[in-house]
Amino acid sequence: FTDLDFCPRCGTSVYSDSKLIVYLLQKLGLEVDEVYIATDPDIEGEKIAYDVYTAISPFNQNIWRIELHEITRSELLSALNKKRHINWRLVEAEIYRRILDRLVGFSLSAKLQRAFGSKNLGIGRVQGPLLDFVVKRYYEHLSSRCKKICISSREPVKLTVCTCLDSSELVEKLRNTSTIELVRLREELVEIAPKPPYTTEELLADASNKLGLQAEATMKIAQELYEAGLITYHRTDCTYISNTGISIAKTYLRGRGLENFFTPRHWGEPGSHEAIRPVNPYDAEQLLRATEEGLVQLVIPLTSKHLALYDLIFKRFIASQMKPYRALKSRFKVVVNGFEIGELDLLVDIIDHGFDLVEKAKLYSELKNTERAVLAVESTRVFNSSRIPLYTEGDLVLLMKTHGIGRPSTYSKVIASLKRHGYIILSKVRQKVVPTKRGVLVHKYLVENYPKYLSVELTRRMERTIETISRGELEVHDAVVEVVAELLENNVLHASDLPADLYSYVSLRLTSNTLTTNTHVL
Numbered sequence: 283f284t285d286l287d288f289c290p291r292c293g294t295s296v297y298s299d300s301k302l303i304v305y306l307l308q309k310l311g312l313e314v315d316e317v318y319i320a321t322d323p324d325i326e327g328e329k330i331a332y333d334v335y336t337a338i339s340p341f342n343q344n345i346w347r348i349e350l351h352e353i354t355r356s357e358l359l360s361a362l363n364k365k366r367h368i369n370w371r372l373v374e375a376e377i378y379r380r381i382l383d384r385l386v387g388f389s390l391s392a393k394l395q396r397a398f399g400s401k402n403l404g405i406g407r408v409q410g411p412l413l414d415f416v417v418k419r420y421y422e423h424l425s426s427r428c429k430k431i432c433i434s435s436r437e438p439v440k441l442t443v444c445t446c447l448d449s450s451e452l453v454e455k456l457r458n459t460s461t462i463e464l465v466r467l468r469e470e471l472v473e474i475a476p477k478p479p480y481t482t483e484e485l486l487a488d489a490s491n492k493l494g495l496q497a498e499a500t501m502k503i504a505q506e507l508y509e510a511g512l513i514t515y516h517r518t519d520c521t522y523i524s525n526t527g528i529s530i531a532k533t534y535l536r537g538r539g540l541e542n543f544f545t546p547r548h549w550g551e552p553g554s555h556e557a558i559r560p561v562n563p564y565d566a567e568q569l570l571r572a573t574e575e576g577l578v579q580l581v582i583p584l585t586s587k588h589l590a591l592y593d594l595i596f597k598r599f600i601a602s603q604m605k606p607y608r609a610l611k612s613r614f615k616v617v618v619n620g621f622e623i624g625e626l627d628l629l630v631d632i633i634d635h636g637f638d639l640v641e642k643a644k645l646y647s648e649l650k651n652t653e654r655a656v657l658a659v660e661s662t663r664v665f666n667s668s669r670i671p672l673y674t675e676g677d678l679v680l681l682m683k684t685h686g687i688g689r690p691s692t693y694s695k696v697i698a699s700l701k702r703h704g705y706i707i708l709s710k711v712r713q714k715v716v717p718t719k720r721g722v723l724v725h726k727y728l729v730e731n732y733p734k735y736l737s738v739e740l741t742r743r744m745e746r747t748i749e750t751i752s753r754g755e756l757e758v759h760d761a762v763v764e765v766v767a768e769l770l771e772n773n774v775l776h777a778s779d780l781p782a783d784l785y786s787y788v789s790l791r792l793t794s795n796t797l798t799t800n801t802h803v804l
Contacts (some may be wrong), residue, residue, distance in 0.1 A: 284790065302624070307629075311338040311342035313340035316342075316344040316345075316595060317342050318345075318347075321334070321721065322691075324690075326691055328373050328376060329380075332373045335447065339407070348362060349361055349464065352514040352515065352561045370752065371751065372752050375532065375758075379667070381762055382762075385762075386744075387405065387767070390405045391404035393731070393774070394426060404703055406698075407678055408696045409696055410736045411741050412687070412696055412697070415673070416721070417552050420716065423671070425670075426669040429667070431447060431664050441626075443623065445624050456621065459619045463618070464649070464652070465617060471609075474608075474609060474638075478602055480557060480558040481518055482517055484695060486675070487680050489594065490509060492714040496708070497675045497678075497698070502589055503588055507591065510580045518555035518558060519689075519690050521550050521557045522552050522556055523603070527556060527559050527599070530545070530792070531599065531603035534564075534565070534781070537563065544605075601637035604636055605636040605637065607635050608636075609645075610650070611627055611628070622785050629646065629721065630647060630652075672709070672716060673713065675715060677715075685742065687742055704720050705717060732774060747761055756771070766780070766788050770788070
């Protein structure tokens with residue numbers, strides 16, 4: 283906010299004012315020969331770079347834009363050799379995105395606020411489809427309720443088998459079992475290849491499912507790791523690894539005596555970003571030791587969460603530069619008290635090592651060469667569940683990626699927005715996404731009145747329009763006019779909502795056929 287002396291959201295009068303920062307930048311601009319702006323290397327960062335440029339340009343005309351994909355000396359020197367001017371196409375694309383968010387989001391939010399009599403309601407062009415995913419999955423979850431029984435064994439191997447049952451009588455029979463019987467059905471030799479290094483959505487998903495981190499917390503920690511010079515830029519949908527990255531993996535593997543397992547891969551063609559990877563050949567343990575001994579100086583204190591996320595990124599990257607491993611996989615039929623409750627695929631032996639030396643495989647070597655095994659039961663749990671699980675935050679991120687809505691820089695923000703408005707909460711134990719009563723009611727209102735704005739296809743086309751503008755293939759004012767026309771047509775906006783001159787301009791542009799059709803925008 284710029285025109286108030288208090289926060290419009292929380293009401294506090296205690297806030298940080300950026301005017302002093304702008305003043306200091308302007309003063310520094312007078313004292314140097316050249317200015318280099320190195321905001322984030324994406325369209326949001328380009329718009330911020332433009333804002334910084336407009337603030338400093340009256341004081342220094344020699345202003346350049348550089349991009350840093352990692353905070354290292356070599357990257358800085360490389361970026362300085364690739365200095366450029368502000369890319370106005372990217373700035374326009376970000377301006378359009380902001381206008382789009384406000385036109386669609388503010389208009390729909392105003393409808394919600396009037397309908398429910400609450401100022402704390404809002405919805406946006408990405409939040410709508412995501413809320414639709416959550417609520418629909420919730421109803422599917424409720425319609426597939428069952429009793430789930432989970433039986434854990436203690437010897438000769440520890441494992442847990444779970445199954446959903448409809449019969450209470452069968453649940454009681456299985457609850458009182460003292461053994462689990464595994465009967466081998468077949469055995470095969472399989473080759474398991476490493477996954478590519480992390481992109482943003484994959485990192486958010488794994489951090490949620492493996493570390494229990496919420497998307498917003500993951501992005502905050504990743505931002506701090508990036509600013510500390512430990513990982514590359516973390517808002518990316520590219521899996522590409524540069525020659526520099528490959529050399530980091532080779533150095534690490536050589537130091538561990540694993541050079542024979544090194545298999546360099548670029549994972550695609552160069553794009554605007556690399557995948558998320560470490561910038562030094564230090565694993566989490568080595569990094570912690572180096573900081574404790576003062577060999578590595580960081581601008582942030584390393585917490586357990588920093589190390590856990592770094593470890594996830596590091597192992598995934600190193601594994602991506604190693605050869606596959608071959609293993610024996612056995613399929614077992616699971617029998618409890620004479621009832622077959624499912625099948626399990628278990629790795630029982632590693633035949634030829636590869637990236638499993640870094641990303642450890644779960645191995646059940648006790649079952650190697652076993653035709654039939656009887657396992658002693660350690661515990662049995664019975665609880666209400668469903669055959670269709672609720673989503674985790676990681677699942678929502680992957681949905682946004684799969685359906686082409688949102689971007690790496692906004693995935694966590696969209697989920698945080700649904701939480702802030704009180705539409706979703708996370709279950710306490712399993713951290714599953716559950717819609718609240720408010721979320722269900724808002725979804726019902728949107729389905730009945732504005733179903734088009736819950737559409738994945740509509741939101742996807744909006745994202746494509748942003749990309750089209752960034753390539754210079756569409757004028758931003760044409761795109762805005764078409765959005766306004768679409769909102770008027772669907773009664774999200776009304777003529778009275780717009781300044782008279784803007785409404786006249788939109789009407790004139792449409793009636794004079796200076797626009798083609800609005801199908802490529804909305």
